[in-house]
Structures are given as structure tokens and as C-alpha cells.
Amino acid sequence: MLLDGFNSFLGLLSAAMLVLAVVALVMALMAREDAYRAAGKQKKSFWLIILGIVVAVNLWPIFIFLQIAGLIATIVFFVDVRPALKAVGGGRRRGGSSSDGPYGPYNGGR
Template sequence: MLRAGFEFGLWTILNLVFIGTSVTALIMAAMAREDAYRAADKKTKSFWLVILGVTVAVNLFLSVLFLSIAGLIATIVFFVDVRPALRQVSGGGRRRGGSSSDGPYGPYNGGR
């Protein structure tokens, strides 16, 4: 009885984590510009929207462990590889209003 409750609780927590990460990745993929995907030499925006959308649907409706893990791998690939490349291409890594010579504590002027 206790073991069955623990397994159900653990699976529920994992499923919520899978759903949260895949929904977050889907939103981030939808917010990026189409030309940024081409400039970063990644698959197209529609490709990532379909993959991540299927991942969200699988996690919400099917709840099959193998498919959930495959979707989690696709989500991790998006977060680790695609998103940083998109941010670099679109200039998302810099702060707004700052210049390229700004350091973590303000502008860097080379000691002048």
C-alpha cells in the first residue's frame, strides 16, 4: 500500500516537471523570431513548435514513460543547444541600454 502510494506520488511529480519544462520550452520557441532559427543554423521554428507541442500533448494526455522521456530529451536539447544559439543571434545576451564594453559592475573603459 505504501509502496503504491509512493510510486504514484513520484510519477505525478515527475509528470508535472515534464509538463512544466515542455510548456516553458514551447513558449520560448514560439516567442523567438523565425529568421533567428535560420541565422543560428538550427531547424526551423515550425519544426521546434511541432516537436515541443507533441511533447506537451504526450505529457498531458498519454503519460507514457518512454514517450515522456523522449520529449524531455527534446526539451533539454532545445534549452541547451537551440535557445542559447537563438539568444546569441538575436542579441538577447546583452542588457538593454548597455554597450558591448559594459562589465558586470558598469562600463569598462580600460583604466582611462
């Protein structure tokens, strides 16, 4: 009974790692190529290949070591690359400026 609970926990953990990898891959796809260069990060194609391999490894979990290495690569993307891309404006934006509030632009009370 304890082994069944452990196996279901590992299944949930594996599914969470797969979802994280897919989200990171989609975010890497949405960013512009020049944003990677402006942020001083690896090329967009590099991250697409790495995250694509991570998704494939998580789809067919053969070796836990590869899944852990993929999780580390995904975390690096979320913690290091994505904030740098957002800082240079590499993501798709909805428009507006940085001074826009929830109800429109902030004009300093004028």
C-alpha cells in the same frame, strides 16, 4: 504504502516534465524566425510543432515512452538550440550592449 509514494513521485516527475516543456515552448515562441536560420537549426515552426506535441503528450500521459521522447526533445532544445539562438541574438533583448555591467556601461575606467 510504498506504491503510493512511487505514484506520487511519478506524478511530480510528470509535472516537472510538463513545466519544462511549456517553458521550452514559450522560449521557442519568443525567438525570431531568422535566428533559427542564422544559427543553422531547424525552422521555428518545426520546434513549435515538436514542443507543442510534447506539451500535449505531457498533459495526457498515456505512454511513458512518448513522455521520455518528449523529454529528450525538450533537453535538445535547451542544450543545443537555445544557446545557438542566444549566440546569434535571436531572443528578445532588453537593450544595452555586451559590455554593460550591473550599473551601466563599462568604459574601461575612463
